[in-house]
Amino acid sequence: xxxxxxxxxxxxxxxPVAGNSCEYVTGGWRSERPVRDDAKCTQCLLCWVFCPDTSxxxxxxxxxxxxxxxCKGCGICAHECPADAIEMVPEGCELPGVK
Amino acid sequence: MAVEQKTVATTGNIMxxxxxxxxxxxxxxxxxxxxxxxIVEEYAKYVAQGxxxxxxxxxESEHSAMSACIGASAAGARVMTATxxxxxxxxxxxxxxxxxxxxxxVMANANRALAAPINIHCDHSDIxxxxxxxxxxxxxxxxxxxYDNTLMSVRVAEHPDVMLPVMTTLDGFITTHTIDRARLLxxxxxxxxxxxxxPEHALLDTDNPTSHGNFASxxxxxxEFKKAQRNAxxxxxEVIKNVGAEFAELSGRPFDVVEGWGMxxxxxxxxxxxxxxxxxxxxxxxxxxxxxxxxxxxxRVFRPFPFTEVAEAIKGVKAxxxxxxxxxxxxxxxxxxxxxxxxxxxxxxRPLVINYIYGLGGAxxxxxxxxxxxxxxxxxxxxxxxxxxxxYLGAR
Ligand code: SF4
Ligand code: SF4
Numbered sequence: 001x002x003x004x005x006x007x008x009x010x011x012x013x014x015x016p017v018a019g020n021s022c023e024y025v026t027g028g029w030r031s032e033r034p035v036r037d038d039a040k041c042t043q044c045l046l047c048w049v050f051c052p053d054t055s056x057x058x059x060x061x062x063x064x065x066x067x068x069x070x071c072k073g074c075g076i077c078a079h080e081c082p083a084d085a086i087e088m089v090p091e092g093c094e095l096p097g098v099k
Numbered sequence: 100m101a102v103e104q105k106t107v108a109t110t111g112n113i114m115x116x117x118x119x120x121x122x123x124x125x126x127x128x129x130x131x132x133x134x135x136x137x138i139v140e141e142y143a144k145y146v147a148q149g150x151x152x153x154x155x156x157x158x159e160s161e162h163s164a165m166s167a168c169i170g171a172s173a174a175g176a177r178v179m180t181a182t183x184x185x186x187x188x189x190x191x192x193x194x195x196x197x198x199x200x201x202x203x204x205v206m207a208n209a210n211r212a213l214a215a216p217i218n219i220h221c222d223h224s225d226i227x228x229x230x231x232x233x234x235x236x237x238x239x240x241x242x243x244x245x246y247d248n249t250l251m252s253v254r255v256a257e258h259p260d261v262m263l264p265v266m267t268t269l270d271g272f273i274t275t276h277t278i279d280r281a282r283l284l285x286x287x288x289x290x291x292x293x294x295x296x297x298p299e300h301a302l303l304d305t306d307n308p309t310s311h312g313n314f315a316s317x318x319x320x321x322x323e324f325k326k327a328q329r330n331a332x333x334x335x336x337e338v339i340k341n342v343g344a345e346f347a348e349l350s351g352r353p354f355d356v357v358e359g360w361g362m363x364x365x366x367x368x369x370x371x372x373x374x375x376x377x378x379x380x381x382x383x384x385x386x387x388x389x390x391x392x393x394x395x396x397x398x399r400v401f402r403p404f405p406f407t408e409v410a411e412a413i414k415g416v417k418a419x420x421x422x423x424x425x426x427x428x429x430x431x432x433x434x435x436x437x438x439x440x441x442x443x444x445x446x447x448x449r450p451l452v453i454n455y456i457y458g459l460g461g462a463x464x465x466x467x468x469x470x471x472x473x474x475x476x477x478x479x480x481x482x483x484x485x486x487x488x489x490x491y492l493g494a495r
Contacts (some may be wrong), residue, residue: 001320003321004323006323006324006326006327007327007330009184009323009324009325009327011201011299011300012199012200012201012262012311012313012324013199013200013311013312013313013320014299014300014309014310014311014313015309015311015325016307016309017307018308018310038101086453089154095493
């Protein structure tokens with residue numbers, strides 16, 4: 001897409017391929033990232049419920065990571081966590097590229 | 100050889116409704132506004148009579164009419180509507196959306212003044228205000244042209260190189276309501292000419308889901324989309340000409356984006372748009388009989404503007420008058436004048452030009468006024484007047 005000329009874009013800004021929004025990386029908005037302390041975490045899954053970006057990764061009913069490509073750093077997970085297991089840590093400069 | 104056609108005595112609005120019926124749109128959104136009303140009224144009758152199978156959507160405003168058109172067009176339908184004046188103004192943001200989403204909607208506009216003061220009569224304030232919304236714009240001089248332009252519009256709008264909405268305009272009351280002699284193609288010939296529409300990406304094509312009306316801001320893609328739109332309207336010029344040539348062959352009526360009268364050796368030329376071109380030709384014909392080399396250049400397609408064609412046509416002319424039936428307050432002159440003068444800039448020898456704002460709000464365009472314009476042109480060529488002046492023709 002970065003190399004496309006204007007006439008190569010889909011006409012009228014139509015998106016002709018379904019379900020491609022996961023390719024749109026929004027993590028570049030972030031100034032702070034959530035970091036979870038596994039020792040404090042009770043696996044209540046509230047962070048997963050509240051995350052507006054579905055960026056809390058869960059497998060086998062357990063939180064194991066964040067999707068930093070899409071987590072926009074809003075801090076809602078940290079705010080909602082009843083166990084104070086999530087800390088918002090200032091970002092360095094290695095954010096995923098904005099597309 | 101042109102095909103056989105029925106001669107009828109009817110109004111411009113009914114001719115537009117006929118052309119729309121013959122193009123068999125899937126959806127027609129309708130909101131009545133003077134002097135467009137009889138287009139959608141007539142069309143409602145066709146639907147009620149079962150003469151056309153169109154989803155006739157009655158809406159509560161022009162803003163909704165254009166919104167319905169955009170939705171239906173994105174869904175994959177062939178779509179039409181009609182409006183006028185304040186109604187067109189009320190569609191404003193939707194006009195940009197229709198062209199930005201590349202919806203090949205065809206709309207008729209009955210050219211009418213904009214308030215205030217309230218006025219229901221003809222001028223081009225409405226349509227000239229919409230000239231930068233990305234629509235292709237045709238002007239009709241007569242009921243016949245209103246019909247012909249509408250049929251051609253469908254082909255231009257839906258052409259894969261274009262895919263833009265098209266407005267076909269006719270002068271309020273003068274062309275919309277007066278009875279004129281016109282020729283109608285048979286339904287079969289018209290349908291064959293217009294053809295069927297196959298959308299590229301239809302929202303209702305559930306096997307191939309698409310997303311329309313998307314966001315394009317960060318990363319600069321909005322810029323590229325606008326350039327693509329510019330390229331499309333530029334490309335439409337060739338399509339308009341090709342479709343016009345094909346239609347001329349079918350109907351026997353010549354078509355060009357600019358149409359000249361007496362232009363071969365003209366020294367004094369009036370450039371006009373819409374119904375006034377007829378008055379100009381009438382006076383020019385009388386002047387020719389007296390030995391004055393008068394000519395008339397009618398602009399039939401305003402967007403894209405036929406810059407080269409206009410410049411080519413007035414190359415050897417001494418003095419040119421540009422008639423504007425709308426204002427561009429605070430500008431050098433009316434919208435047509437600005438375009439024409441810009442077309443002249445790159446020419447080696449430029450004719451002298453003068454601009455007339457005339458007929459606002461339906462003010463009478465008497466033959467004496469047109470005569471006055473030609474008299475002024477002779478004076479201009481003789482150095483009596485200066486070039487580039489703006490005159491309010493016939494205003495106290
Ligand atoms: S910071 Fe916001 S976006 Fe990121 S994981 Fe937490 S709730 Fe989700
Ligand atoms: S809200 Fe806190 S305690 Fe609950 S799962 Fe998330 S990190 Fe663990």
